[in-house]
Amino acid sequence: MRPTEEEDVSQTSHGIGGLSYDAKKRPWPAEFNVFLALVILVAAFELVGRVFLGDSFLFNTRENVSGLFNEQRLQIIILQVSIVGIIAIGVTQVIICGGIDLSSGSIVGATAMIAMSFAQVATVNGNPNPKAMFIDYGWTDLPVIVPLLVAIGCGLVAGLINGLLIAYTRIPPFIATLGMMVTARGIAKWWSKGQPISFPTDSFAAIGRGLMPVVIFISLALLFQLILTYTKYGKHCYAIGSNEDAARMSGIKIANHKVLVYAIAGILASIAAVVLSSKNLTAQAGMGVMYELDAIAMAVIGGVSLSGGRGSIIGTVIGSLIFGVIISGFTFLRLDAYYQEMVKGVIIVGAVVLDQWRQRRRAIGA
Amino acid sequence: MSDIVLKTENLTKHYGGVHALQEANFELRKGEHVAIMGDNGAGKSTFVRQITGVEQRTDGKIWFDGKEVNFAGPIEAREAGIETVFQNLALADDLDVPSNLFLGREKVLFNLGPFSILDRKAMRKATEAALVRTAVKIPNLSSTIRHMSGGQRQCVAIARTATFASKLIIMDEPTAALGVQETAQVENIIRTLKENGEPLILVSHNMRQVFDLVDRIVVFRRGRIVANLRKQDTDGNDIVAYITGAKTGQAELQAA
Numbered sequence: 001m002r003p004t005e006e007e008d009v010s011q012t013s014h015g016i017g018g019l020s021y022d023a024k025k026r027p028w029p030a031e032f033n034v035f036l037a038l039v040i041l042v043a044a045f046e047l048v049g050r051v052f053l054g055d056s057f058l059f060n061t062r063e064n065v066s067g068l069f070n071e072q073r074l075q076i077i078i079l080q081v082s083i084v085g086i087i088a089i090g091v092t093q094v095i096i097c098g099g100i101d102l103s104s105g106s107i108v109g110a111t112a113m114i115a116m117s118f119a120q121v122a123t124v125n126g127n128p129n130p131k132a133m134f135i136d137y138g139w140t141d142l143p144v145i146v147p148l149l150v151a152i153g154c155g156l157v158a159g160l161i162n163g164l165l166i167a168y169t170r171i172p173p174f175i176a177t178l179g180m181m182v183t184a185r186g187i188a189k190w191w192s193k194g195q196p197i198s199f200p201t202d203s204f205a206a207i208g209r210g211l212m213p214v215v216i217f218i219s220l221a222l223l224f225q226l227i228l229t230y231t232k233y234g235k236h237c238y239a240i241g242s243n244e245d246a247a248r249m250s251g252i253k254i255a256n257h258k259v260l261v262y263a264i265a266g267i268l269a270s271i272a273a274v275v276l277s278s279k280n281l282t283a284q285a286g287m288g289v290m291y292e293l294d295a296i297a298m299a300v301i302g303g304v305s306l307s308g309g310r311g312s313i314i315g316t317v318i319g320s321l322i323f324g325v326i327i328s329g330f331t332f333l334r335l336d337a338y339y340q341e342m343v344k345g346v347i348i349v350g351a352v353v354l355d356q357w358r359q360r361r362r363a364i365g366a
Numbered sequence: 367m368s369d370i371v372l373k374t375e376n377l378t379k380h381y382g383g384v385h386a387l388q389e390a391n392f393e394l395r396k397g398e399h400v401a402i403m404g405d406n407g408a409g410k411s412t413f414v415r416q417i418t419g420v421e422q423r424t425d426g427k428i429w430f431d432g433k434e435v436n437f438a439g440p441i442e443a444r445e446a447g448i449e450t451v452f453q454n455l456a457l458a459d460d461l462d463v464p465s466n467l468f469l470g471r472e473k474v475l476f477n478l479g480p481f482s483i484l485d486r487k488a489m490r491k492a493t494e495a496a497l498v499r500t501a502v503k504i505p506n507l508s509s510t511i512r513h514m515s516g517g518q519r520q521c522v523a524i525a526r527t528a529t530f531a532s533k534l535i536i537m538d539e540p541t542a543a544l545g546v547q548e549t550a551q552v553e554n555i556i557r558t559l560k561e562n563g564e565p566l567i568l569v570s571h572n573m574r575q576v577f578d579l580v581d582r583i584v585v586f587r588r589g590r591i592v593a594n595l596r597k598q599d600t601d602g603n604d605i606v607a608y609i610t611g612a613k614t615g616q617a618e619l620q621a622a
């Protein structure tokens with residue numbers, strides 16, 4: 001080939017040789033599709049409600065209440081997903097990094113038990129608190145920072161163990177976190193021999209009161225959306241999940257990064273535990289059962305790819321709303337709770353199938 | 367010695383019983399472009415992996431930039447100034463072009479350890495500069511690599527080597543999987559590097575390309591260097607004879 005022709009090739013304005021690249025064909029952000037799904041879902045419940053129940057899903061139909069929307073329902077939707085949503089934030093970054101975390105629900109259980117036992121009051125209605133774990137040591141009415149630090153410590157330790165196992169023993173994340181799932185649940189049951197731990201101090205109870213869970217969820221989501229987009233940490237999450245070998249060759253310290261990722265996921269699970277036990281004013285060994293799957297489902301519905309490298313916190317937040325809409329939609333349609341569970345299962349599998357399908361299509365298109 | 371960028375002495379690599387590389391003596395001078403040719407399995411990639419610290423050699427010595435070196439890994443080699451385009455590219459599909467170029471050595475606005483804030487604007491600017499320097503045309507920098515053609519990906523991998531001040535660039539079969547036009551684009555980049563006086567080792571099967579681009583051709587056969595010829599002293603038939611073993615070349619090497 002003569003130099004003049006080669007000049008021409010390098011002068012083309014549409015990439016090398018103008019091959020198989022069309023800027024217009026670029027897919028729009030995955031979050032947009034997820035948002036569309038949310039809108040369609042709400043519209044579907046609205047339609048079914050109007051036709052079959054003569055009631056609105058979204059809008060206010062009661063005379064004695066003002067406002068355009070059914071605010072009560074909207075509040076319930078977001079309130080019921082915000083605690084699992086906090087876990088889903090941690091799970092999202094784990095999945096983006098190419099891993100999985102099955103332990104978060106059990107970490108919620110263990111952390112709730114342990115933290116709550118440092119948040120108890122000394123007296124209830126003038127009598128000594130019958131449920132206080134550490135009343136003999138005088139560890140009651142402690143400042144709220146104590147149970148908070150204890151909780152974060154629990155999540156950190158659990159997450160660190162997950163991360164160290166995965167990074168240094170090369171156990172698949174699925175197995176390592178499954179081990180933690182069983183162990184942490186065991187700790188939750190052992191801590192008070194199965195007894196619930198109740199009567200927290202007022203300052204502890206304030207953490208999960210009213211719409212606080214929503215505020216905490218949205219603040220953390222915002223923080224982590226920024227971290228994943230604008231920091232080295234975030235960039236490396238996507239890089240490792242996308243091509244671990246390439247990331248290693250580029251000098252990213254994979255092991256350190258993974259330990260950090262799982263530690264953060266553990267801490268977020270422990271924050272969820274604090275909010276949940278504060279909201280319920282009690283901690284029970286069975287708290288958080290199956291939350292890990294709900295959190296994974298929120299992420300996957302929100303467009304986070306189980307094979308790593310793709311997804312965002314915004315997507316997961318929308319995914320969590322879809323989750324909430326489905327559950328309260330079923331309540332709205334007065335369908336049995338059993339159906340909710342079944343449909344939840346179908347949605348989880350469906351989201352994964354969709355993700356696989358998207359990838360296959362991509363592989364063929366590439 | 368001072369104008370020698372890279373020198374290997376008796377460089378040897380055995381994989382168990384496989385003698386993939388045997389006593390390779392190789393030299394590269396400032397500004398020189400050298401091609402490595404040879405049949406599949408001749409040991410070309412093995413040679414590259416020993417120089418770039420991806421693997422640890424069985425025996426032999428390597429000098430780079432005037433010093434004897436023992437790279438513990440590819441990152442050390444890169445820090446010393448060897449930029450490599452590996453046969454498998456090592457790109458992250460889900461990242462955009464600037465992120466791939468700066469992977470593992472991001473520019474940072476505020477240093478907060480792992481949570482350092484990225485200087486995305488500066489990386490974008492530097493990416494544009496590197497693309498200009500290598501004459502690589504990529505229409506949309508913020509598109510992920512996944513949506514790019516093989517040639518564009520190859521160009522991104524090559525542009526990465528040009529983003530950082532390097533003393534030696536190694537490319538292992540950069541055009542093996544590319545079409546005609548894409549190959550021409552990569553060859554343009556290599557010409558640009560030559561004009562800038564940047565030394566290069568080019569592993570290639572493409573005879574026309576090699577004679578178009580480089581100053582010197584080194585032929586590997588069964589793990590050994592069997593020929594080391596200046597372009598003007600040889601021709602395609604000669605090289606093929608060395609590659610296939612019709613000519614053994616021990617005499618010429620001794621005389622040189």
Ligand SMILES: Nc1ncnc2c1ncn2[C@@H]1O[C@H](COP(=O)(O)OP(=O)(O)O)[C@@H](O)[C@H]1O
Pocket residue numbers: 381384385386404405406407408409410411412413
């Ligand atoms: N990791 C390895 N383990 C065992 N044998 C290897 C390994 N890498 C390469 N080889 C062998 O070494 C020889 C040279 O391979 P290579 O350097 O990849 O050849 P090429 O010249 O095609 O790049 C081949 O016989 C190959 O099978």
Ligand SMILES: [Mg+2]
Pocket residue numbers: 410411412453538
């Ligand atoms: Mg090879």
